[in-house]
Amino acid sequence: MKNLFILLAGILLSYTTFSQEETKEKIQKTFHSISSHDLLDYAAELSSQKYKGRLSGSPEYLKSAEWVAGKFEEWGVKPANKGSYFQYFDNAYTEVYSIGKVIWHGKDGSGINKELIFPEEFYPGSNSASGEITGEMVYAGFGITAPELDWDDYAGVDVSGKIAVMETGLPYTKNDPTLAKWTPYAYHRYKFKNAKEHGAAGLLYVSKIANPNTSYIDGFIYAHIDVPVAELMFSVAGKNYSEHKKSLTAEFKPSSFEMGQSVTISAETKNFPGSKACNVVGMIEGSDPVLKDEVILLGGHLDGQGYLGELYPSALDNASGVVDIMAAAKALAESEVRPKRSVLFVLFGGEECGLFGSEYYVNHPLFPVEKAVCMVNLDMVGNGAGFMVTNGMTYPDLYNYFSEANENWLHRSMRTSELRKNYGRPRSDESHFENAGYKTFSLYTSGSIKPVYYHQPYDDIEALTPEIMEDAAKLLYLTVLGIANNE
Numbered sequence: 001m002k003n004l005f006i007l008l009a010g011i012l013l014s015y016t017t018f019s020q021e022e023t024k025e026k027i028q029k030t031f032h033s034i035s036s037h038d039l040l041d042y043a044a045e046l047s048s049q050k051y052k053g054r055l056s057g058s059p060e061y062l063k064s065a066e067w068v069a070g071k072f073e074e075w076g077v078k079p080a081n082k083g084s085y086f087q088y089f090d091n092a093y094t095e096v097y098s099i100g101k102v103i104w105h106g107k108d109g110s111g112i113n114k115e116l117i118f119p120e121e122f123y124p125g126s127n128s129a130s131g132e133i134t135g136e137m138v139y140a141g142f143g144i145t146a147p148e149l150d151w152d153d154y155a156g157v158d159v160s161g162k163i164a165v166m167e168t169g170l171p172y173t174k175n176d177p178t179l180a181k182w183t184p185y186a187y188h189r190y191k192f193k194n195a196k197e198h199g200a201a202g203l204l205y206v207s208k209i210a211n212p213n214t215s216y217i218d219g220f221i222y223a224h225i226d227v228p229v230a231e232l233m234f235s236v237a238g239k240n241y242s243e244h245k246k247s248l249t250a251e252f253k254p255s256s257f258e259m260g261q262s263v264t265i266s267a268e269t270k271n272f273p274g275s276k277a278c279n280v281v282g283m284i285e286g287s288d289p290v291l292k293d294e295v296i297l298l299g300g301h302l303d304g305q306g307y308l309g310e311l312y313p314s315a316l317d318n319a320s321g322v323v324d325i326m327a328a329a330k331a332l333a334e335s336e337v338r339p340k341r342s343v344l345f346v347l348f349g350g351e352e353c354g355l356f357g358s359e360y361y362v363n364h365p366l367f368p369v370e371k372a373v374c375m376v377n378l379d380m381v382g383n384g385a386g387f388m389v390t391n392g393m394t395y396p397d398l399y400n401y402f403s404e405a406n407e408n409w410l411h412r413s414m415r416t417s418e419l420r421k422n423y424g425r426p427r428s429d430e431s432h433f434e435n436a437g438y439k440t441f442s443l444y445t446s447g448s449i450k451p452v453y454y455h456q457p458y459d460d461i462e463a464l465t466p467e468i469m470e471d472a473a474k475l476l477y478l479t480v481l482g483i484a485n486n487e
C-alpha cells in the first residue's frame with residue numbers, strides 16, 4: 001500500500017513537472033513571437049501622414065482609433081464597451097492650416113521687422129484663433145491673478161488690446177499640500193482666459209513646443225516662442241530674461257512691465273467646438289469562471305500633437321506606448337497559456353488636450369474599480385536601454401512580476417520608486433486612476449539612446465529604438481500573465 005502511494009505520488013509529481021515544462025514552452029513560444037519588426041510597422045503606420053499626428057477630436061484621430069480597433073479584432077481582442085471598441089467623449093479641436101507668422105518689430109519706432117524662423121524660434125499655437133494682430137508687448141509673468149494667494153501678474157500693467165508675453169507653470173513649485181491652492185492657476189486654459197479677461201488681444205508663450213492643451217478663444221491669437229527670442233526681447237528692454245524670471249520665484253513677487261516693443265502674430269486656423277474623440281477599449285476575458293471578474297488594465301494615449309502646418313508624427317509620444325500595448329494584447333490573445341483574470345486595454349484619446357480620455361474612463365469605468373488589480377500606464381516607451389516602473393516600492397507584490405520577468409527573460413536594467421503623491425496639476429493618464437483608488441504603475445524606458453524630440457516635428461519613427469519596444473511588449477506579456485494567473 002505504502003509502495004503504491006509512493007508510486008502514485010511519483011506519477012503526480014512527474015506529471016506536474018511535465019505540465020510546468022509544457023507551460024513554460026508555451027509561454028516561450030508566444031514570447032518569441034513578439035518582434036520589433038511588427039512593432040516598428042505599427043509605429044510607422046500611426047506616425048504616418050494619413051493620421052496627421054492623431055490630434056484628438058480630429059477625423060484623422062478617429063481613423064487611427066479605427067485602425068487600432070481593426071487590429072484588435074483581427075487578433076481576437078474583444079470589444080470592451082457593450083460590443084464596441086470605442087468610448088466616445090466631447091473633444092473640441094482646432095485645425096491649424098499653416099505655420100503662421102511671428103514678426104517682431106523691436107523697440108517702438110526702430111523700424112525692425114524681424115520674422116521669426118520656424119521651427120528654431122517659434123511654433124504656432126495649437127488653439128490660436130485665425131487672423132492677424134499687431135500690438136504692444138507686455139511681460140505678464142505667469143499670467144496669474146490670485147488675490148487669496150497675494151499674487152497678481154497684471155497689477156500695475158495694462159494689457160488691453162496688447163500682446164502678453166507669458167511663462168508657463170507656477171511661481172510656487174514645492175510639491176506639498178500648499179501646491180494644491182496654486183493648482184487651478186497652473187492650467188494653460190486658466191492663463192488664456194485670464195489674459196483675455198484683462199483685455200489682451202494675444203499672447204506669446206515662452207515655451208517652444210506644440211501643445212493642444214490650451215483653449216480656443218474667439219479672436220485670441222497666440223504663438224509659442226523659444227527662450228533665446230525672449231532673451232533678445234528682454235535685452236532690447238534693458239533687462240536680463242533669465243535673471244528676471246528667476247527673481248519672480250526667488251523673491252516670490254510678480255514683476256510685470258510694458259516692454260516698449262511690438263509684435264505681429266498671424267495664424268490660419270479653424271475651431272471645431274462640437275467634435276468628439278474616443279478611447280479604444282479592447283479586452284481578453286479571463287479563463288477562470290471566478291477570477292475573470294477581476295481585471296488588469298493596460299493604458300496609454302493614442303493621441304498626438306497633430307498637424308500644425310507641419311506633421312508632428314508623435315512617434316515616441318506616444319505611438320511607442322500604444323504599439324507596446326498592441327503587441328502585448330496580440331500575444332495575450334494568441335497565448336496558449338490563457339490569462340485567468342481579464343485584461344483590459346485602454347488607448348486614451350485627449351491626453352494631449354488635458355487627460356480627457358483617462359478622466360472620462362475613470363468616470364465611466366467598464367469594470368468596477370474594486371475589481372481592478374492594477375493599472376499600468378505607458379507613455380513614451382520606445383527609446384532607451386532600460387526600464388523604469390514607478391511605484392514598485394509601494395506595491396512590491398505586484399512589482400515582483402515585473403522584476404522577475406525582467407530578471408528571468410529580458411535582463412535589462414530596471415528601476416522602481418515609491419508612490420509620490422502629486423499635489424499639483426495631474427500630468428499623465430495614470431494620475432486620474434491613482435486618484436480614483438487604482439494601484440497604478442507607470443512604465444517608462446530609461447537611458448535614451450537617441451535624442452528625445454518632445455512635442456516637436458522631429459518626433460518620428462527615426463527617434464525610436466525598436467529593440468526596447470519589443471522588450472517592453474515582452475515584459476508586459478509576461479507580467480500581465482503572471483498577475484492574471486496568480487492564485
Ligand SMILES: [Zn+2]
Nearest residue numbers: 317318379380
Ligand atoms: Zn505622452
